[in-house]
Amino acid sequence: MKRILIIEDELAIAELEKDYLELSGFQVEVETTGDVGVERALNEDFNLIILDLMLPNVDGFEICKRIREEKNIPVIMVSAKRDDIDKIRGLGIGADDYITKPFSPSELVARVKAHLSRYERLIGSGQKLNEVIEIRGLKIDKTARRVFINDEEKIFTTKEFDLLTFLAQNPNRVYTKEELFREIWDMESIGDIATVTVHIKKIREKVEYNTSKPQYIETIWGVGYRFKV
Numbered sequence: 001m002k003r004i005l006i007i008e009d010e011l012a013i014a015e016l017e018k019d020y021l022e023l024s025g026f027q028v029e030v031e032t033t034g035d036v037g038v039e040r041a042l043n044e045d046f047n048l049i050i051l052d053l054m055l056p057n058v059d060g061f062e063i064c065k066r067i068r069e070e071k072n073i074p075v076i077m078v079s080a081k082r083d084d085i086d087k088i089r090g091l092g093i094g095a096d097d098y099i100t101k102p103f104s105p106s107e108l109v110a111r112v113k114a115h116l117s118r119y120e121r122l123i124g125s126g127q128k129l130n131e132v133i134e135i136r137g138l139k140i141d142k143t144a145r146r147v148f149i150n151d152e153e154k155i156f157t158t159k160e161f162d163l164l165t166f167l168a169q170n171p172n173r174v175y176t177k178e179e180l181f182r183e184i185w186d187m188e189s190i191g192d193i194a195t196v197t198v199h200i201k202k203i204r205e206k207v208e209y210n211t212s213k214p215q216y217i218e219t220i221w222g223v224g225y226r227f228k229v
Helices: 013-022 034-043 060-070 082-090 105-123 157-171 177-185 194-207
Strands: 003-007 027-031 047-051 077-079 095-099 130-134 138-141 145-148 153-154 175-177 217-220 226-227
Touching: 003 013, 003 034, 013 027, 013 105, 027 034, 047 060, 047 105, 060 077, 060 082, 077 082, 077 105, 082 095, 082 194, 095 105, 105 157, 105 177, 130 157, 138 157, 145 177, 145 194, 157 177, 157 194, 157 226, 175 177, 177 194, 177 226, 194 217
Parallel strands: 003 027, 003 047, 047 077, 077 095
Antiparallel strands: 130 138, 138 145, 145 153, 175 226, 217 226
16 A cells, blocks of 8 residues: 655645545555654655645755655645745755645545656566666666766656656657646646746756757757757
């Protein structure tokens, strides 16, 4: 049974999320303070974290950052703050998704299932030999889920790795942001594709020599992105 940790200081919301997730077959734990929540997230085996942004003692941004330093499990950030800057910041430090309150519990369950399903498919392959993509100094080890630039390893979040790998495996084809969102996040964009833009920016910062003149991921203005070979 998949274990999910909810870190949420509004107990009524946490209990509602917990009820819906348990009805869907998940084992759910709840913590209402940031300090205890981050300790459990780092020291126990959870398959996914649902993380509120505004928490007592340690906020959601700091918790997400600390989780990403040690683990690549899916993190869904939840907040009543609708500002794009908070969404961009949350995605930029490694959150896989950002949901704005109020939201329907069924939407949360759908997103949880989508993130878990994709994560399991990507790490659960039984391949014995490492599959490696190498392009002009960029090396993507698909099996070990590691990325190197001129033999220097760069640390990628789960979705950053997925997005880079997908583009590298489908070179010279232009993908819209909506197409990339559906492919990598396994869901419709629901009118919000800032996630893709943020992840492309973070990937470029890690692999490009000059982010203003990218040699790997090219922006096709008014359309989307293309991986150049």
